[in-house]
Amino acid sequence: MGRYVARRLLLTIPVLIGASFLIFTMVYALPGDPIRALAGDRPVSPAVVAVLRERFHLDDPLPVQYWEYLKNLLSGDLGTDFRGRPVLDTIERTLPVTIKLTLVAVLFEAVIGLVAGVLAGIRRNGFFDNLVLVSTTVIVSIPILVLAFVAQLLFGLKLGWFPIAGTREGWFSYVLPGLVLASGSLAYVARLTRTSIAENMRADYVRTAKAKGLPPSRVIVRHTLRNSLIPVVTFIGADIGTLLGGAIVTETVFNLPGIGREVFDSVRAQEGAVVVGIVTLMVFFFIFFNLVVDVLYAVLDPRIRYD
Amino acid sequence: MTLSDIDSTGAAPAVPGASLLEVDDLHVEFRQRSGVVNAVNGVTYTLAEGQTLAILGESGSGKSVSAQAIMGILDTPPAVVRGAIRFQGRDMLTMSAEEQRKIRGPGISMIFQDALSSLNPVYSVGWQIGEMFRVHQGASRKEAKQRAIELMDRVRIPAAAKRVNDYPHQFSGGMRQRVMIAMAIALDPRILIADEPTTALDVTVQAQVMDLLKDLQQETGMGLILITHDLGVVNEVADDVAVMYAGRIVERGTVDDVFTDAAHPYTEGLMKSVPQVEAKGGRLQPIVGQPPNLAAIPSGCPFHPRCAHRRLGAAAAPGRECATDVPPLRLVTTGREAACHYSEEVLGA
């Protein structure tokens, strides 16, 4: 196992570098005038242009530019934005908001998704099963953008139950955006759980468990659920990495100052250093949680051995 | 093990003087959208302490389904079970689900064909064997594991104490089936149902597993129902044999009698279709035709479309037309029953 993890870690390095290089290329090096791209619509003084060219080694070939960036990155220096604020400070300020949002979303995803999936899977083709099937189809079909507005209109403006913008009310502020962010994954978890349970209920070892004279509750919990949840738990694990990087729309609509909204603002303002820094971080999260899930898989399913 | 031990596990007391197991006119059908599948159509037999009854038949003959009905592990619906299954005199089909459950394990136990898929892949074998003691007897984790090791020793798994924490996939096929057996005999059941226990195994391993089952039966005096399509296994192990076709028993008798001279054309066909050591050089004769479709079982004798002895129309004796009159299971010679209008002609043929 240790060797497997080490090997996987080594394999993630090229992906991490590749992804940040891709973003770096898009931000700084697409054909055209990089300074024009960098500065966007603002007027830029020649002095600033000179500093930028120096800072990003714009007169060097692209690989050299990226190599300089990478060297700084490894020494913990993500650069500064146009106003001279270190990108690292921006991340430190915004990341906690995104982490809280992700936590709330994963909580919704796991609790609601699992409960719905288990109830549907145990009584397949029953009323609740059909309800889950139809409602998950509807939920995955509603774009997050639309869902966010509907949630704001209904629960925020009409009913007044939840705050619809900002983080002033602490954890309570995260309920609505968390639910919106979780919706798609929640529906998927419900379906995955349902399918997995329905499949396992027909498994030979469940028949054995009944033949052993185990009480029905034990047959379901210890011999059906335990096995069915392996793919679900691993999906939720990997989804943490996705949610940490996928909250651009939710954070923007709900006005939450997290890394998603920050990266969106920075893209609009063409703050290249901030964009590359945050995106690299998001890619890191994504890869990291996928690795965690692979390891988790082996822990949960003894048949899987990576050595 | 005495009957009072069963009482202590919560199962109901036996009716004095009753046979160990009486299956009486058992019917099982599966109601599906496409129609009704009649898997078992009136099966009757008894099993005594220490007796080994082989149930012989091809796949789809209802032998596995009838066994699962006895265990009470068919899902109802879609399955519908009728008739009576009396364990020590008490009908399991009229018991509450909870009473029935408490018989599974200490009363009747079952092992399945494919031990790899029948064992839960995510628990160690020790945990799965020990679960019997923990659930039925409230044993502690530690105690359950200790007794699991003893059982693994008893079914001759080498280095049991070391392997108790291993998972099913880490065992060989034969060893896995031993784990299944250990689990099934954990609570000293009065009846063990073995559903094709050796079909998935190599020939040499088959013999070892069958020997183990026989030895265990001699030690404990349990009744053994052996479900198989393997005539060799029946010949070696069983006292009596019941041959099933299309959900019915078509012939029943001692193994020696039935194997020497079949009284039903289907049994006769089975004997001729397998190679026999004694009759080297003879030609094998497969049974012509297809096994019956259980959703549309032929009228009359279900075997008549494939039967070499059938008599149709005017050729038949009154009330014994093979395509219209269902032959009852009847005594044809001493200790032998067959469901054929013309068993007397088949015997000695």
Added chain:
Amino acid sequence: MTDQQQADLRHDEVAAGTTTGLASPSVDATDDRQNSLWSDAWGSLRRNALFWVGAVLTVLLIAMALFPGVFARGVDPRACDLANSKARPSADHWFGYDVQGCDYLSNVVYGARNSLIIGVFAVAVVLVLGVVVGALAGYFGGFTDGILSRIADIFYALPLILGALVLLRVGPSTDLPIISDRGPGAVALALALFGWMTAMRLVRSQVIAVKSSDYVAAARAMGASNSRILLRHILPNAVAPVLVYTTITIGVLIAAEATLTYLGVGLQRPAISWGLQIAAGQDSIRSAPHLVLFPSIVLTLTVMAFIMMGDALRDALDPRQRA
């Protein structure tokens, strides 16, 4: 294909994050059984209400994109009168008026064309990229597979919206064709560029599974060339899962387009687009909620139509999942 291979493949699928659940290429497309797969599938589709709901919605949507005038009841979306600004829906103007006082029904109807064009064009590019890269990686394996799969991993690690967002933002200041012109082509290309990986993994896993099957070995033994084996024997097997994936993905990409446009990097005024309508309506969400509501509902129905059809197709084409 043995059960073990099938199980491995399913594990691959889970690991790859493909959620089609369709790693079951068990038969050769040239085989009779493949034909019966399709006729069975049609039999099951015909009885699936969700499929018909999705199909009817899709036909309506296509008709709306082709003949918007009919659905807009002949009203010009750009004939506006500020006096009507934000007027509520009425018997004559079912969707009311927008901020500029334009008939909203007409605007929402005219929005279908861009969404559909972008969805279909993006999915076409996704398919070309996915099938070519996936088939090459799966068929040649080894080093080729290693490189192509790593490249897919790199793109996979970037969220779709984020990648397209950055590309579309810097696009106009570059000299790249299509990308620099801020039109539907640019949006579709950006979406395809960051959305082809799942198709690639799907095709790759299908190809690997089929490649090791007996009938491909037989074809090879009879001297068939690489390209013939790939085109005649392997790719047809990938059709079923790719079809399911494609149908669902059109819906997903239409939603993504609306999102990018809402975020300000997709289609630009004066183009007519649901994303633009939602963005504009957001400012008056308290005074005129119908401005967000109507394009949202139509957008959702559009996405739902494709997802329902895809779901129904998957159920029909994958016998394992049938109840």
